[in-house]
Amino acid sequence: MASIALSSVTKAYGTHKVIRGVDLEIANGEFVVFVGPSGCGKSTLLRIVAGLVPASGGQVLIDGEDVTDVPASKRGVAFVFQSYALYPHMSVERNIGFALETLRIGKEAIRSKVDTVARMLKVDHLLARRPRELSGGQRQRVAIGRALVREPEIFLFDEPLSNLDSDLRMEMRIEIARLHETLKTTMVYVTHDQAEAMTLADRIVVLNQGSIEQVGTPLELYQAPANRFVAGFIGSPRMNFGTVPVGTETGAFVLPAGLVADAAASGDRQPVSIGVRPEALSIVAADAGRMSGILERVEDLGHEHFAYIRLSDESIWVVRVAGRPPTERRNQPVGLSFADADIFVFDAEGKRIEHRAAGPTPVTDAGEGRLVHER
């Protein structure tokens, strides 16, 4: 097992900067997930950890040892690829055991290790087959088996489940979580899927344009995003945002006086925008809410419903309604109600301003797994 540390790691292709100075510590045995929009550099960062992509600057340390210049083959890490990268001309058995062939541990030892791993991943009946005779899920298991058999100190996963359909993805997600519980090995996992990030991670690293936006536990990111980007990125449907005052003229929402007084006084930061999560909003009568708009359409998903409300400044806010569908009629004015505690306040740079109403668990029923959302 091993810890990983990145210090001011950069990567540039010519003048194009892909990673702009990343500092990160990953503890021994931790499960860390990199998320971010496509092109944010999360895969590149993972490849820098693996040694597949040389860093342009900064250091990579494994167990405190500088491995920046150590080639991938000597880092003792295992990598699971999005495309599985199985060797098409080798049987499943040889695919899994291939890395052991160079270790001179004898055919029997290899066979027994391969068997153990194959049984663990339930591919022991497929050992004689070739990769192209396997289903996507089976290929994924073999790819994981190939990583597992080397008993690496660090597992790196690059969007391993994105080529699977949603049922299989859920199944493999649970499998990987179980694997981490069993092996307690350090794992770094790249995904664009929030559900994977939220369910697997001890800590999530949110990346944007080559920089880290925030590092934290899934709940921390959800409850206390550092900035507008993280607030918008974590949670689905995404957080509703508005400039203060939100809406104009009729039904405009003005921040309650004194809500951000402390923060503004201490940091000289003016609140510029606010955000409220769809699950913190509720629809009330047009004159009863803290702001109002027109109910444009409702999407029914069965157990939950998304109502789209057009505010007077033409922006659209989404309300999540659990249980029964909203009874309000379309194209009619409705009111929106929410608690002070559910308001996220941001300054001009997009940084979140702490305010007095925000409690330790500001969002009601956050633990329901509602933000788990398959894309």
Next chain:
Amino acid sequence: MSAKLARREHRTAWLFLAPLVLVMLMVAVWPLGRTFFFSFTDAYLDDPTVYGMVGFANFIEVIEDPTWWNAVRNTLTFAFISVAIETLLGLGIALLLNEAIPGRGLLRAAILVPWAIPVVVATKIWEWMLNDQFGVFNRILISLGVIDHGIAWTASSSLIMGVVIFVDVWMTTPFMVLLILAGLQTIPGEMMEAAEVDGIPAWKRFWSITLPLLKPAIGVAVLFRALDAIRMFDLAYVLAASNQNVMTVSIYAHDRLVSFQELGVGSAASTWVFLLVALVAIILIGALRLDRSAGN
């Protein structure tokens, strides 16, 4: 598709193919058939209309001619050695071009130069470079102290086959490089990365992954090159005309046909060449097939 519709499509397809079929009948099937036919006659080139049928006499005359067997030996030696060197060298250069290093784009363009030069021109250039007195090759060797006087590369009977192979390697390695490089580029990058992360040493990555996956590409390239090498004519002809040491089967047949005007015997020799090429093609394709089915 309904039967009627299918039939109409077939008719249109044959309509599209008709021009090609006609042209091929004219320039391939007919001449080949006539060559076979002349093989059984005692016709001479000056008046092909006067002939008598002689059965297999011409074929027997050719295989009883030691010059023919010398040509066969030359051709097979040339084909085997040059294709072997080209394959190894081509593989090496293709692997080099597959590395992300500066100068790669330049080399990829430069490699096309020997390929774009006509055989005759390439032969003349090398003949000049290998000239015993004034050739730059000897000059460099002398100034390096390797030899003390110029070697007559193209005049020496023991060296000339080496020169022919050397020039052929220079001209045709680019073709090998391009085919093998195209094969290399079909190997997914993530697969090589997977092997790298797994700590597989470079030689084993090459031997156990790259090479097996490259086999079909190399096989096709070898097939093309080998068939080309067996019918080789221009290089040896320009370099040494009818020199016994590098006379190929094509040159032998051409000599009988054109220089000696023996349409009958020349055609029989040509037919033997055809059969030789066909035999090698069948053996190589068979080997490729076997390999492919074993690989699956």
Next chain:
Amino acid sequence: MSTATAASTPVRAKRRSSAYYRLQRRLRRAMLGVLILLVLAYTLFPYYWAIVSSTKQGAELYTTVFLPALNFTYYRQLFNNSVFMGSLVNSVFVATATTMLSLSLGIITAYALGRMEFPHKRLMLMAILMISIFPQIAVLSGMFELINTLGLYNRPSALVVTYLLSTVPFTTWILTTFIREFPRELEEAALIDGCSHFRILTRILLPLMGPSLASTGILAFILCWHEFLFALTFMLTDENKTVPVAIGLIGGTTRYEYPFGQIMAASVTVTLPLIIVVLIFQRRIVAGLTAGAVKG
């Protein structure tokens, strides 16, 4: 489940210091760089030397000076040599005419082979491939008779006819692979709109196939430009020869008066335009060369 980690030897690669790997990587890069330079020299030096030699005069020619002397006397002689200029014209005519003919034949056939369904399609493809590996010598006698019958002996247009033997299968094969790469939806839409196959080919595919036709055309042109055996056999008089034969047959009165300077000037003249075109269309040419082989 946890047995994989327990009761087993640690599988950790031995790691050395960062400095070691840094050095190793630099050495590797340096080595690859040197290799690239070596291969560059190997591929480019002969042609460079031909250019250098062609601009030297008299005794200069026999010195080992690596810079061109920029004396263009040989070129001036060459351009005033009506026989050589005539063979240049012949080559251009033969290669252009053959290329045009084979492209038109090839595209029509390729459309049928790449897009239509008809019985014996595979057989047809195999036959075309077979013809392209024919040894030319095997059809020489029959071809001789054919062009005599057509009354084309010792006329450059005879070469156009004979060259179709190799260029038509070649262009057909390459264009077929190119056509298969185009999305089918485009033509299906046209078919639904009631277009005939001929209209689809001329109005939809042809305009899209410009680049493919260009690269295939260049390849066919080069094939004709290089051809030696037919040109040698079927053209009798100097004024009808093509450039490879003209260059191949340049000789001196004695071995020591071999006119290497003139030969080099002629060599550069007939290859430089070609090399420039090849370098400009580099990518497409490589695509064309490898298309047929890799997917076939």
